[in-house]
Amino acid sequence: MNTSTEDRINRGFHEAKGTIKEAVGTITNDRRLKAEGRVEKNVGKVQQQIGHAKEAFEQLKGTFAAITKDEYAS
Numbered sequence: 535m536n537t538s539t540e541d542r543i544n545r546g547f548h549e550a551k552g553t554i555k556e557a558v559g560t561i562t563n564d565r566r567l568k569a570e571g572r573v574e575k576n577v578g579k580v581q582q583q584i585g586h587a588k589e590a591f592e593q594l595k596g597t598f599a600a601i602t603k604d605e606y607a608s
């Protein structure tokens with residue numbers, strides 16, 4: 535499994551876990567649990583951005599490799 539897939543899975547896990555914690559915190563009037571849920575959801579969002587950055591880096595790396603290969607082939 536590549537890292538971008540792992541990042542997507544982790545993102546989904548964190549966001550779902552955060553949503554559940556936040557909802558339970560709201561229902562039980564537990565401010566701490568609700569805050570933990572918000573943090574967990576934000577961790578998921580950060581994980582998503584990390585995944586995007588990794589994908590962009592891999593594309594850039596591939597483009598650079600193709601350019602350098604073409605330059606040395608000439």
